[in-house]
Amino acid sequence: MKEMLPLTEAFYYILIVLYEEPSHGYGIMQDTEKMSNGRVKIGAGTLYTALNTLLNKGLIDHYPVPEGTDSRRKMYAITETGEQVLEAEVTRLEELLQVGRQALITRKGEAVE
């Protein structure tokens, strides 16, 4: 599981989107763009490659398409392993952020003296 870390931005956003609820490729692309305020746009090739990798590693799984919706679009859901990887990544990022913020504050403090 640890060998998946650090996650690429594409992997990270896919898992975040699916953590909330199962979705299809199109939904993942749109949600990612919305969540990142338009900064992260996952290209079709990158998304397709990432979905296949995540499926192979067991971080996500196929999800039955609800009745009455467009059955053409394959749906995906996060697995328990996927949730664990995502949680581990968030913890790792928190540590990075904390260290980084601390360093910036210390430097600013010195500048004032």
Added chain:
Amino acid sequence: MRQLNEQLEKRHRLVMAWNYEKGEQWLNELSGQGLHFKKGGLISNSFVRDESVRYTYRMDYQMGKEGEKLQEYLDLYQDAGWEYVSSFGLTWHYFRKEWQPGEEPQLYTDRESLVMLYKRLQQVFSIMMVVNLILMFVNIINLNTFFTEGLWTLGIPLLILYLSLFALLGFGCWKIQQKVKKLKLHI
């Protein structure tokens, strides 16, 4: 269908798999001149003329996509705004979307997935190299009469053909490796 009596025009160019971005560039330039790619082969390509539109073309390399898998793949790209144009040899797939000034839409938006694409290509090249080598040895063993009776008419030319193919594939492998290295240096 925009026009029922679409006239296909031919243009020829040999695009090397390890340099497929050059192929894309060529298609995009022609589209800017009103010639839009429809179907391609190893060298010969068909185009439709229409001065009123312009497209951005992208090529993708995917192996073993048939039936439902292929549909699923094409649907995802379509959802992302890419119109499927055609395929060549079951592995090269051509997509396009309407050209927008100042935009350069890409299929691959991070280094990791691009490295994976290059590795897929490299894998095929390596397999072809091994197959090529096996065929060469099988031919040398089985057709030894060619080498004794027709050494200069068949044996040597055949050998040169195999070795050139081997060298070309090896060159491709090396070129792709350079690309992977360049991408990895930026990680």
